[in-house]
Amino acid sequence: MTSSPRATQPKYQRIAEDLKRDIDSGRYRPGDRLPGENDLMVTYGVARMTARQALGVLQTEGIAEARKGVGVFVREFRPIRRRGIQRLSGRNWGSGFSVWSTDIGPRDLTVDQLTVAEREVPEEIAAVLGLKTGESACVRSRRFVLDGKPVLLSESYLPAALVTGTRITDPDTGPGGTYARLAELGHKPVHFQEHIRSRMPAGDEAERLALAPGTPVFLVHRTAFAEDGQVVEFNAMVLDSSAYILEYDFDA
Amino acid sequence: MTSSPRATQPKYQRIAEDLKRDIDSGRYRPGDRLPGENDLMVTYGVARMTARQALGVLQTEGIAEARKGVGVFVREFRPIRRRGIQRLSGRNWGSGFSVWSTDIGPRDLTVDQLTVAEREVPEEIAAVLGLKTGESACVRSRRFVLDGKPVLLSESYLPAALVTGTRITDPDTGPGGTYARLAELGHKPVHFQEHIRSRMPAGDEAERLALAPGTPVFLVHRTAFAEDGQVVEFNAMVLDSSAYILEYDFDA
DNA sequence: GATTTCAGCATCTCTAGACAAGCTGAAATC
DNA sequence: GATTTCAGCTTGTCTAGAGATGCTGAAATC
Known part of the structure; x- marks a missing residue:
């Protein structure tokens, strides 16, 4: 029973963090297309709603933006992420x-x-x-x-x-x-x-x-x-x- | 084919608006408990994920906050809603x-x-x-x-x-x-x-x-x-x- | 009376589908 | 060549379930 900080981290959260890390690292740059729902379903073996939830995190935080019928993209001018109060x-x-x-x-x-x-x-x-x-x-x-x-x-x-x-x-x-x-x-x-x-x-x-x-x-x-x-x-x-x-x- | 402004408004959006209106009108006051997922499922006859989506809108906007195992509550001090830029x-x-x-x-x-x-x-x-x-x-x-x-x-x-x-x-x-x-x-x-x-x-x-x-x-x-x-x-x-x-x- | 246990309820996560609606580019047509 | 059509992709909405997890208060125990 180690009190590991992420004993059972939700899947959607892990996926979102992976994407964020890839954005921070420059793998995906502003304007780039991110893996879509279908991609994430295959890559991570999750259901559509779970993939959606992961992408939803990035959208809520203003990091990514979805274009209906097209895909999900890294925002051109995204908020500077702070550890502090929003x-x-x-x-x-x-x-x-x-x-x-x-x-x-x-x-x-x-x-x-x-x-x-x-x-x-x-x-x-x-x-x-x-x-x-x-x-x-x-x-x-x-x-x-x-x-x-x-x-x-x-x-x-x-x-x-x-x-x-x-x-x-x-x-x-x-x-x-x-x-x-x-x-x-x-x-x-x-x-x-x-x-x-x-x-x-x-x-x-x-x-x-x-x-x-x-x-x-x-x-x-x-x-x-x-x-x-x-x-x-x-x-x-x-x-x-x-x-x-x-x-x-x-x-x- | 009238171009009605809300020809087919999504259900979750309508539910969220109903809740917001009730908060603005004072029916639910800061600290009050809002109808939960189960309540909305019954009241509106929707699936859990749809009810969740409606409540998620209020949470994203900082109007309500969910306490796991307890319920969803109107935030004590919620942001003043602006028409403008957040x-x-x-x-x-x-x-x-x-x-x-x-x-x-x-x-x-x-x-x-x-x-x-x-x-x-x-x-x-x-x-x-x-x-x-x-x-x-x-x-x-x-x-x-x-x-x-x-x-x-x-x-x-x-x-x-x-x-x-x-x-x-x-x-x-x-x-x-x-x-x-x-x-x-x-x-x-x-x-x-x-x-x-x-x-x-x-x-x-x-x-x-x-x-x-x-x-x-x-x-x-x-x-x-x-x-x-x-x-x-x-x-x-x-x-x-x-x-x-x-x-x-x-x-x- | 004080403590512990636990059933019940709430939200949270996730699945495996379905159809709707918007966009794109290629093929068919003019 | 210019236009139109449409198949196929995408995200958006929604369903009807399921188990996990956290909280609360009442009942059982000490």
Whole structure:
């Protein structure tokens, strides 16, 4: 009873992997025709539906495309395959997430609230928030853990005047998350966001993400404005590049 | 022989649409259990594989998720369904694209080079590019057309000193596009990018995108830096919100 | 009461067929 | 030579089964 990783791998999966390997290796190049259903039936000795299922995997992942009556072809411009997240949909920052990837199916994302405190913030961040000297902001630090691996550290700054007495910084903010809470208070934020390719700086954050300093990461700086132009949040994030989050939605 | 839009719609598609409608209408809410294979077999009088195929559609689109041995459930946090592009992969900006969406399969994206000229640019853009007064930039205007509908206008500014005598601004820039050409010249750009939700301003651009002024659009401002900090490109884009491009890859 | 066992139900994989529908290129026709 | 027809290929849809595998909760056991 060895716990071999693929004790009984489904046939269709093995066939799909063979095809993918042949594509990666250059045996089949973009535009080339792949073995069709009939070919796979003969080569692997499987039924039509099993061969179809294998080819379906490649189509779902955007690697191949079938032309009815003609054959199955390697896509000319196919997505760069990532080990990371393909799609993340969360209207509910703070109370749990679900992550989905074409490559490997659903995944678990949890959010740990590390700290939350009200304090004076560095000058440059105060400037972004439009705070005068002496005014303080609510700083919330959170860590996002994907399938057991920490992938994102987030530090969120909200003007204290905006959040005192509200539940905005509760660990579980409820449906809609921070932005929904802000909306309840009359602020419907629009955000500006910068994605910056960088390398992991040494220090605390590297440890909490379990990343060696120098590892490629993304820095994401998000500034959220209310309709009247007031800055209601500044958020600095460090994100493991290999788990780059491609889509997030803050809309309610 | 009426050309009814769904003369003979496949059964699995009809079932999938029924389920989606019931989810949209709130009959099944996030976390709820959907009718399983056996239920659909009875309700619709179809074979197991057909029922599976219907449920597979919802899973591929990230709307539902199956738990083996338990059932099929509406995902707690499911992607906001868009009419537009789910994924765009192009390592080949300028020489043709192919676009793929989970919702509706492959789509055609073409890129028209509208104009390209060397000229002095507005002061604020010259500032971004680090140009002194009198220096000029190469301005390339392109339009991206998705399935016949214009969805994106792009205006790209490159320091003239960088591009004169190169093929960077050829309509067909070849494999890898602009960024690959820049890399050949010793610049490996890193880009900052802002996504700004806005509304279509009146004028030329509204016409070329065939969008009524006031329509929700995204403004994307991208600034590309070489490793030495030099700005090698500034790109201003106006993007039809309904065709929001979620992923683009400039990496080689 | 706490633990273990297990029947029942669900999805997952797979088979061996069948017919429909779209495409291609060669043969037949004009 | 130009056009049309059509056989033969392809993928698309669908059936009616089967066993494997994973989960759950209730019953049996400790």
